[in-house]
Amino acid sequence: MSIPVIDFSAFSLTEDDVSEEQMCSLSSQMKTAFTDVGFVFLKNTGITHEEVERVLDASKKFFLQPDEKKQPFSRRSFSINENHGWVSCEIERLNPNRPGDLKESYNICSVLPDIKWPSAEFQELHASSFLRCQELSLRVLTVMAHSLDLDPDVFLSAHRFVGTDRNSSVLRPLYYPPVDSEKVKKDQVRCGEHSDYGSISMLFQRNEGLQVLSRSGEYINVPVIPGAVLINIADLMQRWTSDQFISVRHRVLLPPAGDSCTRQCLAFFLQPDDEAVITCLDGSNKYPPVTGYDYLLKRLQASYDQF
Template sequence: MSIPVVDFGAYSLTEKDVTDEQLHSLSKELKSAFTEVGFVFLKNSGILREEVDRVMDISKKFFLQPDELKQPFSRKCFANSPNHGWVSMETERLNPSRPGDLKESFNITSLHPDIKWPSSGALSGFQEIHTSFFQHCKELSLRVLRVMALGLALDPDVFLRAHSLIGTDVNGTTLRSLYYPPVNCEKAKEGQLRCGEHSDYGSITLLFQSSEGLQVCNRSGEFISAPAIPGAILVNIADLMQRWTSDQLISVRHRVLLPPVGDSSTRQSLAFFVHPDDEALITCFDGSNKYPPVTSGAYLVERLSETYVKM
């Protein structure tokens, strides 16, 4: 299995005029990738590598601080958006059967004006840099969702109507800045990974990687390494979209292994997890009732409770 690469230039963030023929061509390519592999690389999206680097640079400055300076921004400290904020090392278990993941992250789920942001010293641009990137990822995601609907011969706005509140407190879409510090493999717990095997929870995910390390499960159940293609965004289907499309589009498990013994390098990535609005009712669009109806918000709460179960 190889992950297809699709040129999204015709409908990139910098393009205002796209023809029906170009949209049709893109929709066929995305549908093929998402039905056969579940993942696709998008190149020429309109999100520049320089912007990605800026977000990673200021995120790393936050992560390299002592924990006591990060603690005031911890997840669960924000009443209006409980998934917003810093997640410390080994707090998450994306595969609940493994020890806590060897990573930390900063979740941005709300752009509410009352949200408190890191801002001291070298972090003075943290809010502006992340907010701008969030908005660009949102716009690109809506374009991808529109193309996906066309590929499924649906109303092109059907997915957009269910994602109209991204960035508010009634939509679970999350920009996660992820930091994987150096690992001494000999001191890791048995079965511990940087990120345990899992599938994503929502509609689609945009992933920006600084280096290789991600592995994707193929149809035969074997994990294969996903390359890091400079300037390309890795996009995958998530669980609610698989339910929505009655398994036409597939949500695939993936993971990040420990580095090889003696490898002391760090890893960074940015993931934009796209979710329908909390009250959106997800039903099989073909009327098959293959999956029972579920609201996006309730499904996300259920999945997060499994991820953050007490160890």
């Protein structure tokens, strides 16, 4: 199995119009990818390699500081959203059956200027990146709706409040520090096996390490394609489409013993609006209705000792 690569230039952030022929081509390719694999690379999206690198550089400056400098920005310390803020190593367990993940992150759930930010540079670059990822993700939803012969508003109307306190989408720079093999706990990994929670996820990778579960039950290594974004279906979209689009488990294992490599990436997790009710689009009762927030809360509670 390999992850398909789609040229998204016809509907990139720099294009105002897309022809019906171009939309049909994009939607056909995307439908095949999300039905068969659950993941796809998009290239020529309008989000450049250079702008992603600037965001990753700014986040790395934050992550390389001593923990006491990062502590004031900890998750659960912001009134705007309990999920907003810095997550230190081993706090999150994306596979609850493993010890805490050997990674740290910064959850950006709001781009409001009046909240506390680590620096003006961090704020400017990450707020801009959040908005760019938001716009691209809504374009991807439009193509996905077209691929299912749906009015785009079926998906778009459930994502009207992204970036506000009525939606829990998050931009998440991640940093995987060097691993001390002598201190690693039994069964501990950098990022435990999991599927994502919401509608779709977007990932910009600086380094390799991600593995995706294939239909045959084997994990495959995901390459890094500079300038491309990796997009995958998340759980609520699988429920929404009654399993037509598939949400696939993925992970990041430890590097080989003695390998002191780090890993960095930038993720954007698109969530339906908190009060949006997700029901099966085919009218079936394959999955019971659930709101975007209720499903997210259940998954977060399983990933953290306390939410």
